[in-house]
Amino acid sequence: MGDISVSGPVTGIDTQSIVTALVNAEQAPKQSQINKQTQTQTAQLSSIGKIQAALDAFRGAMDNMAKDASIGGLTAATTDANVSTVTLGAGASAGSYQLVVTQLATASKIATQTYAAGANAVVNKGSTATTLEISQSGKSYGVSVPPGATLQQVRDSINAQYSSAGLSANILTDATGSRLVVTSSNTGAGTDITLGGNTGLETGTTVVGGAPVNAKYTIDGTAQESKSNTLTEAISGVSIKLTAVSPLPTGATGDANRIASTISVTRSTDTLKSSVKGFVDTYNALVTAINTETAVTTNADGSTTAAALTGDSTMRGLQTALRAQLNALAGSGTLKSLAQFGVNTDQTTGKLSIDDKVFSAAILTNPTDIGGIFNGDNGLLARMKSATDSYAVTNTGVLATRSSTLSANLKDLQNQQDTLTARMAALKTSLTAKYTTMNSLVAQLTAQRSSVMTTLDALNNPKTT
Numbered sequence: 001m002g003d004i005s006v007s008g009p010v011t012g013i014d015t016q017s018i019v020t021a022l023v024n025a026e027q028a029p030k031q032s033q034i035n036k037q038t039q040t041q042t043a044q045l046s047s048i049g050k051i052q053a054a055l056d057a058f059r060g061a062m063d064n065m066a067k068d069a070s071i072g073g074l075t076a077a078t079t080d081a082n083v084s085t086v087t088l089g090a091g092a093s094a095g096s097y098q099l100v101v102t103q104l105a106t107a108s109k110i111a112t113q114t115y116a117a118g119a120n121a122v123v124n125k126g127s128t129a130t131t132l133e134i135s136q137s138g139k140s141y142g143v144s145v146p147p148g149a150t151l152q153q154v155r156d157s158i159n160a161q162y163s164s165a166g167l168s169a170n171i172l173t174d175a176t177g178s179r180l181v182v183t184s185s186n187t188g189a190g191t192d193i194t195l196g197g198n199t200g201l202e203t204g205t206t207v208v209g210g211a212p213v214n215a216k217y218t219i220d221g222t223a224q225e226s227k228s229n230t231l232t233e234a235i236s237g238v239s240i241k242l243t244a245v246s247p248l249p250t251g252a253t254g255d256a257n258r259i260a261s262t263i264s265v266t267r268s269t270d271t272l273k274s275s276v277k278g279f280v281d282t283y284n285a286l287v288t289a290i291n292t293e294t295a296v297t298t299n300a301d302g303s304t305t306a307a308a309l310t311g312d313s314t315m316r317g318l319q320t321a322l323r324a325q326l327n328a329l330a331g332s333g334t335l336k337s338l339a340q341f342g343v344n345t346d347q348t349t350g351k352l353s354i355d356d357k358v359f360s361a362a363i364l365t366n367p368t369d370i371g372g373i374f375n376g377d378n379g380l381l382a383r384m385k386s387a388t389d390s391y392a393v394t395n396t397g398v399l400a401t402r403s404s405t406l407s408a409n410l411k412d413l414q415n416q417q418d419t420l421t422a423r424m425a426a427l428k429t430s431l432t433a434k435y436t437t438m439n440s441l442v443a444q445l446t447a448q449r450s451s452v453m454t455t456l457d458a459l460n461n462p463k464t465t
Helices: 015-067 151-165 269-294 313-327 356-365 367-374 380-387 398-460
Strands: 074-078 084-088 095-103 107-111 130-136 139-145 167-174 177-187 193-197 215-219 222-226 230-235 238-242 261-267 296-298 304-306 343-345 352-354
Touching: 015 269, 015 313, 015 380, 015 398, 074 084, 084 261, 107 193, 130 151, 130 177, 139 151, 139 193, 151 167, 151 177, 177 193, 215 230, 222 230, 238 261, 261 269, 269 313, 269 352, 269 356, 269 367, 313 380, 313 398, 356 367, 367 380
Parallel strands: none
Antiparallel strands: 074 261, 084 238, 095 215, 095 261, 107 177, 130 139, 130 193, 167 177, 215 222, 230 238, 296 304, 343 352
């Protein structure tokens, strides 16, 4: 009877390779699905993030342009930057104005008595909390002063609680000690600060720098006042920040002799073209981002590779919304579209370009029309912003919702991966145990075979006498 050949530790079979092959075969279909979906949705999430960033930048630029009348070709300047600074806003128009500033608006400032022990002087030596009441313009702000509180701690408490209300506190120290000074960022007559309460800080106070006053100035000889040094309505569409009193000629006295500065709002062709180019560049940046994430690339072998958002309906909707507003007519002038100013759309890429010859000719005869196209509640800037609202709104917008959904899907895929990994580990353990059992059984059978063969061999051999 021939021997049965069994090699290796017991069987000679590479059971580890068999177990690995079986586990891999079981894992492969689901693993391939998870990998493919993870790769796709990760790429889409990245692309949506890029589009969101580009759209936010575009909308921010629309906001800035809407606030800046330069999109209508206007610039503002002053002949004395020491007296005032000027910025343009919506609704500005060309003009020249004479400004004389005779008084700046001031804020209220009040100081407590001096504490010889300095900033660390204890202002509440009792066993219960007291309250410092700061009053201004009919409003009262309470500051609790706990037992053992120092001047420094009161100062910190005021700043922590009421900086948003326009109040601030500091400590001034000299050879005699320290005092708490409360200041307001609100200016103008009637904004006086007073201290009350039962802390002791309210006694012996002094007004620093005099009572607050309004700004006084004239525009084209008309006397005016303002509680603030920032004038937002003095000239339509122009914000003026008063920074100093108008100077006097050498040797002269009296407000009537102060030198007027000229605020001029003028139309500039260069500014107009630069502003329109700024819009074109901003729009093209958004279009480029969309094109990049939706493109189909043709490879050297003739095959094609789709981008993460190729054929995406959300991107098509966003592009349609932008183009619809770009092609709409606006303004009350003769020219009502960007195309009439030589701003053309590339039919392949969707990007804008400026025909310098057409643009230069149009602004020579109709410079105000371009402002009418862009500005106002129904202007291109406002419409572009409105058309993209549903896509860009934080948390609830279309892009934000897409990002949330993709993130949730990726988290679910990770959970599937964890489950698959655990299941395959269990399968490997189970198969390994089964093959170990098989090895043991084969070992037992091998031992029995050897015993049987030994007995048979003994029976087949004749006994010698």
